[in-house]
Amino acid sequence: MARPRYRGVILDLDGCVYVDGSPTEGAIEALRRLKSLKVKLLYVTNNPELTSEDCVQRLKSIGIDCDASEFLTVGEAIARYIYSRSGPSKVLIIAGPGVEEYCRRLGHRVLDLNEWEEADYVIVGFDREINYEKLTAGLRALLKGAVFLGTNPDAVHPGKNGPEPGSGAFIAPFKCMTGRDPIIVGKPSRIIMDIALERLGLSSREVLIIGDRIDTDVKAGKSIGSDTALVLTGITREEDLPKIPPELKPTYVFKNLYELVEKLYP
Amino acid sequence: MARPRYRGVILDLDGCVYVDGSPTEGAIEALRRLKSLKVKLLYVTNNPELTSEDCVQRLKSIGIDCDASEFLTVGEAIARYIYSRSGPSKVLIIAGPGVEEYCRRLGHRVLDLNEWEEADYVIVGFDREINYEKLTAGLRALLKGAVFLGTNPDAVHPGKNGPEPGSGAFIAPFKCMTGRDPIIVGKPSRIIMDIALERLGLSSREVLIIGDRIDTDVKAGKSIGSDTALVLTGITREEDLPKIPPELKPTYVFKNLYELVEKLYP
Numbered sequence: 001m002a003r004p005r006y007r008g009v010i011l012d013l014d015g016c017v018y019v020d021g022s023p024t025e026g027a028i029e030a031l032r033r034l035k036s037l038k039v040k041l042l043y044v045t046n047n048p049e050l051t052s053e054d055c056v057q058r059l060k061s062i063g064i065d066c067d068a069s070e071f072l073t074v075g076e077a078i079a080r081y082i083y084s085r086s087g088p089s090k091v092l093i094i095a096g097p098g099v100e101e102y103c104r105r106l107g108h109r110v111l112d113l114n115e116w117e118e119a120d121y122v123i124v125g126f127d128r129e130i131n132y133e134k135l136t137a138g139l140r141a142l143l144k145g146a147v148f149l150g151t152n153p154d155a156v157h158p159g160k161n162g163p164e165p166g167s168g169a170f171i172a173p174f175k176c177m178t179g180r181d182p183i184i185v186g187k188p189s190r191i192i193m194d195i196a197l198e199r200l201g202l203s204s205r206e207v208l209i210i211g212d213r214i215d216t217d218v219k220a221g222k223s224i225g226s227d228t229a230l231v232l233t234g235i236t237r238e239e240d241l242p243k244i245p246p247e248l249k250p251t252y253v254f255k256n257l258y259e260l261v262e263k264l265y266p
Numbered sequence: 267m268a269r270p271r272y273r274g275v276i277l278d279l280d281g282c283v284y285v286d287g288s289p290t291e292g293a294i295e296a297l298r299r300l301k302s303l304k305v306k307l308l309y310v311t312n313n314p315e316l317t318s319e320d321c322v323q324r325l326k327s328i329g330i331d332c333d334a335s336e337f338l339t340v341g342e343a344i345a346r347y348i349y350s351r352s353g354p355s356k357v358l359i360i361a362g363p364g365v366e367e368y369c370r371r372l373g374h375r376v377l378d379l380n381e382w383e384e385a386d387y388v389i390v391g392f393d394r395e396i397n398y399e400k401l402t403a404g405l406r407a408l409l410k411g412a413v414f415l416g417t418n419p420d421a422v423h424p425g426k427n428g429p430e431p432g433s434g435a436f437i438a439p440f441k442c443m444t445g446r447d448p449i450i451v452g453k454p455s456r457i458i459m460d461i462a463l464e465r466l467g468l469s470s471r472e473v474l475i476i477g478d479r480i481d482t483d484v485k486a487g488k489s490i491g492s493d494t495a496l497v498l499t500g501i502t503r504e505e506d507l508p509k510i511p512p513e514l515k516p517t518y519v520f521k522n523l524y525e526l527v528e529k530l531y532p
Contacts, residue, residue, distance in 0.1 A: 132394045135431045165401045169439040176421045176438035
């Protein structure tokens, strides 16, 4: 039986396209082939530090041709989600600089910490600049009724020198202090995936969701009913495959992006 | 029936003896009377910022006579607990300066963040100097097998200008990142209460545990089987009393320390 040739693919970046600043095996050739076949590409990342322009720089520096319009970061997704809910809003940000940049671009007012009382939204995620004043301002804004948004729930992520705190670790104190759960916008939430589909102008049946994490990428793909492909170049290893719960089994498993393209776009 | 005259009392500080830097109503007279009756006093606090000497200064500044030997802080309790488990140890501290001070006094080695690999213990609690580097070092030390200690579980505590993050909010990211629960040393844990009894040289039947919090002070008293007294000068209000679960009902409820002494030591 012929395998479907998806008209678009939504890809993760870290662990899928690159690892530690180097392209994964065959990624450059694979992405070039997809482009030559006019498959629509959208890179979707939960990294709240980056803008699309930052992503372009990263990929170009490792030899992958791309354009800012091919990226959707969690920062942009959050800024758009807030806009779609409430128009221009007042936001208190306890997350990386990418979130702040997109909130400004979309016309939201980024509050100083001492303006917490005005916050419509508190956005929390990975934040290298976390401190006590942010914990206090965020707590008070949430208690006053601001909407609680989280970038993504990952507790830990692999770093160059060992494990690093993930966005979930920054969200945890606010959950503890308020007893509330955030609305997660990044993967595995369908919020960012719906924005991604809209950006591509394709339906969920027409796209393949590709990534290296079951709990993030594959789960996000399943949330919108798309087919999913797991690549083994990142966090998930061959020996992890038997442990994947049935409801999160990906449609395909490939060694890397090159094998994916070889099999699905021969 | 005559009420027992406890030979010792273990008191909380904030919300019980003082609020916002002022003595609670009648506290000075109440404490003076207890001393004149030779009742043994021990102030026990979960505040990881303070040393006993800091506490003496605070109480003296509001007119309460006291001596450093009458205080047990969570910092001292943690340092003693570690010593009793493993002798002089290597500790990574993500908590207030009181903890560090006592760890040094008891001969533990207080590690720099970049020495996380050597940690026998990671101690977490309220920390005004929390930052990303501490989250990362603590995470890695715990993953390498260090024992996880928490000062106390309170998520929030009332501050002068509004609610502030409690120790629980600082513990939360490490629970999230490691999936582990800390050993809590401060109230309501019986670890600090057992150290308190030993310090007083009294049995649990001979002491009364006094405080303003059900989930901390009363629970701590119950953990060692002592009688407990709730005073309404702090966080618990008269209208909260019906909501107290049966297993946490205090032995007595008093408006303040003055009423307590009037009724129990007439």
